[in-house]
Amino acid sequence: MxxxxxxxxxxxRVREEVIEKMQDALVNSYGNPSSTHSYGRTAKTAIESARKTIAKYLNAQPSEIIFTSGGTEADNMILRCAVADLDVKTIITTKIEHHAVLHTVEELAHKGLINLFFVDLDEFGNPDMGHLETLLKKDDSKKLVSLMHVNNEIGNKIDIAAITKLVKANNGLIHSDTVQSIGHYSWDVKDIEIDFMAAAAHKFHGPKGIGFAFIRKNSGLGCMISGGSQERGYRAGTESFHNIVGLEEAFIRAYDSxxxxxxxxxxxxxxxxxxxxxxxxxxxxxxxxxxxxxxxxxxxxxxxxxxxxxxxxxxxxxxxxxxxxxxxxxxxxxxxxxxxxxxxxxxxxxxxxxxxxxxxxxxxxxxxxxxxxxxxxxxxxx
Structure with missing residues (x-):
């Protein structure tokens, strides 16, 4: 058999090079990144190096990369904080998004915090651009559109560039769950002016339990997890250092090859x-x-x-x-x-x-x- x-x-499967990088971090760089002594500074320097690496490949700024426990947390942080901090009153999505998005927006709607609308789909699962435009023009409320770049079940790729242009033309915010996309497709966030993205390392031969959110600079988004100043105040808690360096190694190897x-x-x-x-x-x-x-x-x-x-x-x-x-x-x-x-x-x-x-x-x-x-x-x- x-x-x-x-x-x-x-x-x-995690790449061997990633495992080796993580093992070295666990053995030799065990300091708390928030500590001021040499052990802590070594870990902190490596985390910031990883942030810069990811930003370079995405043509983003390092401050726009926030490490999370994975795609689900990144999606939750972006959607919940957009409502809490950015005065978003309407979220537009589809019924075939990942449950990290669907369950979150449904909960927000159930609590009366947003109006929730679903874009019509064709027989193949593609969003109807005309209906999306109608929903964007429906009223003057602050709107956020959340559409995944690559569907995790049927693999459909949406035209994220065209959708971003449409949303921006109607003064909306655009978020995409790019968990099935990052590590498999190149991205340029200066060319495609998306506001928010979510990614997970274990989808491109990295470790589980680590990912990142791309949050456009000066978006006004606040934190979801309070308690410390880690991750530029977006996400409190001691950083998962070995996972972050594993993410960086997997990211480099994914894009270099x-x-x-x-x-x-x-x-x-x-x-x-x-x-x-x-x-x-x-x-x-x-x-x-x-x-x-x-x-x-x-x-x-x-x-x-x-x-x-x-x-x-x-x-x-x-x-x-x-x-x-x-x-x-x-x-x-x-x-x-x-x-x-x-x-x-x-x-x-x-x-x-x-x-x-x-x-x-x-x-x-x-x-x-x-x-x-x-x-x-x-x-x-x-």
Missing amino acids: KNVYLDNAATT LEEEQHYVEDLKRYFIATIENEIPEVKFNGHSGDLDKSTYTLVNTCLPISSEKALMLLFHLDMKGIACSKGSACQSGSDKGSHVLSEILSDEDLKKPSLRFSFSKYNTKEDIDYTVSVLKEFTLH
Whole structure:
């Protein structure tokens, strides 16, 4: 039995170089970054170096990078503080965002703190630009638009540059959950004048439990966690130093090898699509995940021609064969509820069939794909 990991949209294998960097930090740089002695200054210097590194690649200012525990915290901080500190009264989003965004804005709306509107979607899960413009012009309230750059389940890529221009033309603020994007696509925040972004290291071969928020300078956003002056007052608490240097190492290696690894992983996705279409002709691709021009190169979301009764055993069967993939986002895999993303775009008939997300990385091979498709074919046709 082979062991095949095709759940890289949930989390990625940590690079060896990142592990080595973190081990060195844990052993040799254990001072509190807030301490004034040499041990503390060494840690503080490394944190600020990491901040500058990330800012350089994004064409941001170091002060605009705030380290968090991951994408979920970054999303929460940005959305909640925009309401608390920036007088945002209306949030506009879609029903297929990550739950870090959806649950947060729904809670804010339930408490009566905002008016919440959802942009219409087409059959593939793309936001309707005309409807977005209508919502932006609806009234004179301060508005924030939150749309993820790359959908974590179906892989759709939105035109974030065009959306940012539209939002800015209507005096709104724009936030994007870029957790599936950072480390896989280049960004220039001076070219795309987005206000806020969220990222997580474990999506690009870094450690779990660390990420960052991009917060545009002079935005007026306040802190969500009080207690100290760390992270320029945005986030109190002793910094997770070893994780921050791990994030920096993963970030550097992701961007220094971006073109090479993108080409390799994109070739794997292309091969997966061709192979599964050849072996299981009735397979469908959800959203735009089967279109390399309109979706991320890192994942496909497949709808398989299997009855709902037989589908109950599919993930178990794949796991027994050593294959790791996902029926939805990792954040909801322990839930009996179906995918909130697929429920918005699939027909009732297709919702009864199993949909699986396969996501790829530099550590996968075409042999992995051949094995996976052969197992799927055997299960589907017998």
